[in-house]
Amino acid sequence: xxxxxxxxxxxxxxxxxxxxxxxxxxxxxxxxxxxxxxxxxxxxxxxxxxxxxxxxxxxxxxxxxxxxxxxxxxxxxxxxxxxxxxxxxxxxxxxxxxxxxxxxxxxxxxxxxxxxxxxxxxxxxxxxxxxxxxxxxxxxxxxxxxxxxxxxxxxxxxxxxxxxxxxxxxxxxxxxxxxxxxxxxxxxxxxxxxxxxxxxxxxxxxxxxxxxxxxxxxxxxxxxxxxxxxxxxxxxxxxxxxxxxxxxxxxxxxxxxxxxxxxxxxxxxxxxxxxxxxxxxxxxxxxxxxxxxxxxxxxxxxxxxxxxxx
Numbered sequence: 001x002x003x004x005x006x007x008x009x010x011x012x013x014x015x016x017x018x019x020x021x022x023x024x025x026x027x028x029x030x031x032x033x034x035x036x037x038x039x040x041x042x043x044x045x046x047x048x049x050x051x052x053x054x055x056x057x058x059x060x061x062x063x064x065x066x067x068x069x070x071x072x073x074x075x076x077x078x079x080x081x082x083x084x085x086x087x088x089x090x091x092x093x094x095x096x097x098x099x100x101x102x103x104x105x106x107x108x109x110x111x112x113x114x115x116x117x118x119x120x121x122x123x124x125x126x127x128x129x130x131x132x133x134x135x136x137x138x139x140x141x142x143x144x145x146x147x148x149x150x151x152x153x154x155x156x157x158x159x160x161x162x163x164x165x166x167x168x169x170x171x172x173x174x175x176x177x178x179x180x181x182x183x184x185x186x187x188x189x190x191x192x193x194x195x196x197x198x199x200x201x202x203x204x205x206x207x208x209x210x211x212x213x214x215x216x217x218x219x220x221x222x223x224x225x226x227x228x229x230x231x232x233x234x235x236x237x238x239x240x241x242x243x244x245x246x247x248x249x250x251x252x253x254x255x256x257x258x259x260x261x262x263x264x265x266x267x268x269x270x271x272x273x274x275x276x277x278x279x280x281x282x283x284x285x286x287x288x289x290x291x292x293x294x295x296x297x298x299x300x301x302x303x304x305x306x307x308x309x310x
Contacts, residue, residue: 003241007034010253012236013276014038015261016115016144016176016194016223019066019077020058024293026226026233027073033237037076037276039265040066041115041144044086046228052096055083059104067109068288074280078271080114080144081105088128089120098131105139111268112136114144115176118155121148126162133166141268143168144194147177156182160189174264176223183211187219192264196225197235205239209246217255221264 070077113136148155170190224235284300
């Protein structure tokens with residue numbers, strides 16, 4: 001049976017996906033699979049940015065063009081804005097980025113400060129992580145933490161320790177990229193636990209099913225973190241299908257693939273369950289700064305009733 005058959009009628013919220021790196025085909029496939037909303041955290045482009053204006057343009061695209069592009073496929077697009085941990089090590093540039101962050105974190109559709117935290121766990125990374133925790137506190141926004149791929153357990157513990165030092169409530173902090181080694185501590189300390197489902201490596205969906213069976217669905221959420229690398233923008237609905245196949249209840253699936261993300265990021269005041277459960281009209285005749293997602297004389301789809309492109 002195709003995985004789509006088992007999830008038909010379900011809605012999903014991918015709370016970490018880098019759509020700047022994805023194509024319109026990905027948006028269409030996600031919409032077809034029931035993804036109704038997503039969060040795009042600011043992240044590393046694969047090579048260092050060389051000036052603050054490249055950050056400025058990138059942040060502007062997350063609250064502008066990318067938000068529009070998602071809407072053309074019936075998907076609500078939100079983002080988190082921050083200086084990523086890898087680029088925090090360019091201190092001269094990092095100082096300039098910190099100056100412009102307040103220009104973006106209050107904009108419509110920004111649901112948190114992120115993704116921030118540690119990569120190599122350097123002193124510079126800690127310095128700018130702490131500074132951005134203070135920004136989040138001042139703005140009353142949730143924080144989306146990137147946990148390091150190396151020494152993950154130590155980096156995850158340290159990230160939570162520092163967040164608590166700065167007076168953030170654990171319920172305002174989403175600790176992402178967890179695995180079996182970190183999940184218990186994150187949940188025991190009252191933080192939200194995000195899990196990234198990658199094909200072939202890291203946290204696969206088979207392992208994710210076992211984690212939900214062991215720990216239950218409370219304060220757990222899953223995402224694809226799909227970007228310019230080998231990744232799958234359909235990881236959330238595919239994992240939901242596997243959970244259903246393995247006997248996990250529909251309510252537990254709804255919590256980890258939709259509701260928990262809504263609850264965590266609604267604390268920003270920028271999204272609500274009522275909003276996400278309303279059909280989103282598709283109108284591809286619209287343009288953003290004169291640009292359209294259509295090419296070559298394609299007829300625009302205008303469908304005010306459906307969130308799914310057939």
